[in-house]
Amino acid sequence: MKIGVISDTxxxxxxxxxxxxxxxxxxxxxxxxxxxxxxxxxxxxxxDYNPASLVEALNECPIPLHIAKGNCDSEVDAMVLNMPLQAPYAxxxxxxxxxxVTHGHLFSEKEKIALAKHLKVDLFITGHIHTNVLEKINETIFLNPGSPSMSKRADKKSTIAIIEADRISIKDIDTKDTLMELTF
Structure with missing residues (x-):
């Protein structure tokens, strides 16, 4: 099983x-x-800001795409995408x-940890801050893939995440280097 994780395009x-x-x-x-x-x-x-072309590319994507609604996503966005923008989380x-999966802007860190515990979540994915998070707290792994388009990392690396078998990796999209990794 391979899952691609992206945020903040x-x-x-x-x-x-x-x-x-x-x-x-x-x-x-x-x-x-x-x-x-x-x-x-x-x-x-x-x-390369072209939301209409991005809509077309996402709608034509042959791989199932699950989206959690972000603070910049609107009802109009939901109307043109062929998959739901799930809110406040998927x-x-x-x-x-x-x-x-939630964008991350609606919950404090304390609330995220409590929600993860309550729902017995193995993996809690957020976006919003445009920087990477990959850490285990209690029984839950918290993942933020960063942003491939507007990185706020100190080194400005554009990033995504890959989940494969028992491993989660944060990848630099330009060099394909693994920047962070954790066993799932």
Missing amino acids: HGSVEIWKKVYQSFFSDADFIIHAGDVLYHGPRNPILD YLVIEGKRIL
Whole structure:
């Protein structure tokens, strides 16, 4: 089983195409942790900002795509995408693993930990902060894949995550290097 995890594409169709071709084309599922199409009023417009083309690419994606609604995602976005924008979170069970996906802007860290414990979540995925998180707290792994289009990492590396078998990896989309890894 291979799951691609992405967040905060913010309308960047070329980034989506690059990530899909390099990392996700052989995935069984793709999880998007929100902020799919719109760049947001606080963010600069990207050189390849083309939400209409990104909608087309996502709608044509042959791999099941699960999306948690982000703070920049709107009802209009939901109307043009062929898959639901789930809010405030998506709850998936894949190969017996309980996965909760939310953009991350609605819950404090303390609330995330309490929700993970209450729902007996194995993996809690967020986006929103455009930086990576990969840590185990109690019985839950917390994952933020970062952003492939608007990184806020100190080194500005554009990142996604890959879940395979018993391993979660944060990948640099340009070099394909593994930046962080944790056993699942």
